[in-house]
Amino acid sequence: MSIKAEEISALIKQQIESYESDIEVSDVGTVIEIGDGIARAHGLDNVMSGELVEFSNGVMGMAQNLEESNVGIVILGPYTEIREGDEVRRTGRIMEVPVGEELIGRVVNPLGQPVDGKGPVETAASRPLESPAPGVMDRKSVDEPLQTGIKAIDALVPIGRGQRELIIGDRQTGKTTVAIDTILNQKNEDMICIYVAIGQKDSTVRSTVEVLRRYGALDYTIVVSAGASDPAPLQYLAPYAGVSMGEEFMYNGKHVLVVYDDLTKQANAYRELSLLLRRPPGREAFPGDVFYLHSRLLERAAKLSDAKGGGSLTALPFVETQAGDISAYIPTNVISITDGQIFLQSDLFFSGVRPAINPGLSVSRVGGSAQVKAMKKVAGTLRLDLASFRELEAFAQFGSDLDKATQAKLNRGERTVEVLKQGLHKPLVVEKQVMIIYALTKGFLDEIPVVDITRFEEEFMTWLDNNKPELLASIRDTGALPDADEMNGAIESFKQTFVASE
Numbered sequence: 001m002s003i004k005a006e007e008i009s010a011l012i013k014q015q016i017e018s019y020e021s022d023i024e025v026s027d028v029g030t031v032i033e034i035g036d037g038i039a040r041a042h043g044l045d046n047v048m049s050g051e052l053v054e055f056s057n058g059v060m061g062m063a064q065n066l067e068e069s070n071v072g073i074v075i076l077g078p079y080t081e082i083r084e085g086d087e088v089r090r091t092g093r094i095m096e097v098p099v100g101e102e103l104i105g106r107v108v109n110p111l112g113q114p115v116d117g118k119g120p121v122e123t124a125a126s127r128p129l130e131s132p133a134p135g136v137m138d139r140k141s142v143d144e145p146l147q148t149g150i151k152a153i154d155a156l157v158p159i160g161r162g163q164r165e166l167i168i169g170d171r172q173t174g175k176t177t178v179a180i181d182t183i184l185n186q187k188n189e190d191m192i193c194i195y196v197a198i199g200q201k202d203s204t205v206r207s208t209v210e211v212l213r214r215y216g217a218l219d220y221t222i223v224v225s226a227g228a229s230d231p232a233p234l235q236y237l238a239p240y241a242g243v244s245m246g247e248e249f250m251y252n253g254k255h256v257l258v259v260y261d262d263l264t265k266q267a268n269a270y271r272e273l274s275l276l277l278r279r280p281p282g283r284e285a286f287p288g289d290v291f292y293l294h295s296r297l298l299e300r301a302a303k304l305s306d307a308k309g310g311g312s313l314t315a316l317p318f319v320e321t322q323a324g325d326i327s328a329y330i331p332t333n334v335i336s337i338t339d340g341q342i343f344l345q346s347d348l349f350f351s352g353v354r355p356a357i358n359p360g361l362s363v364s365r366v367g368g369s370a371q372v373k374a375m376k377k378v379a380g381t382l383r384l385d386l387a388s389f390r391e392l393e394a395f396a397q398f399g400s401d402l403d404k405a406t407q408a409k410l411n412r413g414e415r416t417v418e419v420l421k422q423g424l425h426k427p428l429v430v431e432k433q434v435m436i437i438y439a440l441t442k443g444f445l446d447e448i449p450v451v452d453i454t455r456f457e458e459e460f461m462t463w464l465d466n467n468k469p470e471l472l473a474s475i476r477d478t479g480a481l482p483d484a485d486e487m488n489g490a491i492e493s494f495k496q497t498f499v500a501s502e
């Protein structure tokens with residue numbers, strides 16, 4: 001057999017051409033210490049901060065502290081099976097969540113896995129948990145209203161699409177209710193809602209989901225839940241998972257509302273894992289970067305410019321205070337990041353003023369420019385009037401002799417408080433809000449007994465539906481306030497039919 005030189009060289013050439021290195025540079029380390037959901041590993045020299053790593057039993061972790069001789073890893077799952085000496089490998093990926101329409105109507109954990117027992121979620125796309133916020137040039141100022149359907153919010157502290165409005169208050173002051181009612185009111189608003197429940201009892205989350213389902217709100221809502229029994233890393237990641245799911249819609253030109261209920265628990269979870277990672281504790285034992293924890297989250301809320309599709313992501317973060325102390329560490333941090341806050345006060349709540357919004361301490365810094373014109377006109381000075389009524393009321397308790405003007409102010413204030421009360425899960429459309437607030441501010445309610453105000457409002461709304469649908473339609477369609485004669489005429493003719501209870 002003769003050896004042909006050309007044949008051999010052709011073979012070698014072919015080999016060289018199709019040569020592929022199959023030596024995978026997968027850095028592998030060894031667990032040197034494990035406990036409390038934190039592992040330390042030696043040998044992962046090239047690992048990136050925030051990178052996913054995999055333990056030999058398949059449990060995933062996230063590299064957090066990169067030190068000279070070892071890496072601190074947060075374990076995202078059951079850690080009792082992991083032993084000292086186990087292998088841990090890099091994956092080269094950072095944390096991602098599945099995103100897309102398929103998630104709508106589902107309850108998922110912060111990793112995007114369903115927890116509602118309705119089978120797997122088949123999503124086509126995913127997004128990294130941490131991604132940069134839209135830049136300055138990609139944004140536009142807030143110019144469209146987000147109707148919460150809650151009179152006290154839409155009239156006093158209006159929220160615009162793309163805004164970040166903090167909802168703050170003690171425990172059991174109706175915070176979650178504000179979120180749920182706002183979500184319920186988005187029914188025909190072409191808005192996708194994401195409710196992120198952090199550190200809540202599973203039973204509470206369940207009843208929230210039940211309410212959403214009952215009112216048909218689950219058709220446009222995703223619930224992301226990291227319960228009280230979930231490990232701290234999941235609670236820490238939950239808000240980022242929520243906002244990443246929202247961004248997918250925002251960048252596709254849609255409008256999104258994300259509710260974080262609540263960030264206090266997220267900060268606590270982050271404190272727990274930071275302390276276990278032996279990061280130095282600062283004020284209230286929170287780590288030094290707890291501000292960044294919330295600022296990088298809330299900066300991802302935006303109203304995009306028209307060139308970027310004009311989508312928006314509105315954020316409603318919640319913070320729980322202790323005994324109404326809004327000057328504690330986390331509350332002041334989040335207040336300084338957001339575009340305003342709604343302060344819910346427990347003594348108002350217990351005296352029956354619900355939603356228990358404190359008009360003096362609540363503010364919305366950008367929503368006013370997005371408010372429906374008619375509402376802006378009728379509710380212009382309502383918040384300040386109400387705040388001054390509260391002061392006057394406290395003062396008036398001392399003296400009995402009041403001058404006429406003060407008496408009239410108190411009289412109006414009492415009725416304002418009544419009008420702004422609103423029951424559970426009863427969002428009101430903006431045109432009806434405008435009508436009742438118009439009636440209030442023009443003095444039509446002044447001679448109605450305070451006890452009758454709620455009934456007056458209810459009957460007035462029904463009367464309007466039956467007798468003046470065109471008036472409501474004109475406010476809804478144009479956003480402008482109709483002619484004063486027309487408004488006054490309608491209110492006067494309804495008042496003829498209204499029977500006071502005494």
Ligand SMILES: Nc1ncnc2c1ncn2[C@@H]1O[C@H](COP(=O)(O)OP(=O)(O)OP(=O)(O)O)[C@@H](O)[C@H]1O
Pocket residue numbers: 170171172173174175176177178320354355422423424
């Ligand atoms: N506008 C309202 N009218 C009547 N009841 C209300 C209203 N808002 C809230 N409630 C009731 O008050 C209770 C507490 O409300 P909610 O759970 O919203 O408060 P929270 O501040 O979220 O509480 P937590 O601190 O436990 O999370 C609930 O039972 C709710 O039904």
Ligand SMILES: [Mg+2]
Pocket residue numbers: 175176177261
């Ligand atoms: Mg709550």
